[in-house]
Amino acid sequence: MPARRARHRTRQVIDTALQFLADEANAHLLRRTGSELGAVTPGTVVDDAGRWTGPMDTTRLLMFQVEEERALRSQLPERTLVGGREVSLPPPLRLNLVLLFAGRFQQYGTAMRTLSHLMAFFQARPVFSAAESPDLPPGVERLTMELLSWGPEQVSQMWSAIGARQLPSVLYRLRMVVLQDSEPQGTGLPITVIQASVGGR
Secondary structure, three states: OOOEEOOOOOOOOHHHHHHHHHHHHHHHHHHHHOOOOOOEEEOOOEOOOOOEOOOOOEEEEEEEEEEEOHHHOOOOOEEEEEOOEEEEEOOOEEEEEEEEEEEEOOOHHHHHHHHHHHHHHHHHOOEEEOOOOOOOOOOOOEEEEEEOOOOHHHHHHHHHHHOOOOOOEEEEEEEEEEEOOOOOOEEEEEOOOOOOOOOOO
8 A cells, every 4th residue: 555645634533523513503503593592512411419510501512422433444554654754653543423412401492492403503514524614623524413313212321321310402423533643653764766657667
């Protein structure tokens, strides 16, 4: 496999992806409602004592589960060129995340309206690409949101695992977060000569 020239980029991490989604969702909520009521913030839903961790009338964005994208799993190191030297990086880890949007509101109707706005937004914009979303964090090429329809038993088990009473909420699968350690596994000799042939000679 030929080495490819390294691109100056930062491999995306989970926190930057979640913060981007929260910022996009909040911008949509502000356009639709004219207020910051129901604002989305990444974080835990409850603390160790089971108390809600966010302010009233807000929405929490929680990563509940991590899944490896095995269909695109790579076992081979990634070879790049840095400063004319071939560098071998660990293979990237491609992940899908199960995300929970959960709100705690004084009025149930407000919670329903907020979740409706969020679902309408991600239905209209399920894909965020670098070409169409200039605010994507560096190194993030594409994110896709898919609405999940879990049954009552799965939802009950989720809230039990979280340690909280069920709140108005909606689940999504985020595809695809890529993690890669930037520490080289090895280096090759510097490239000093580039040969080219014309007409097969």
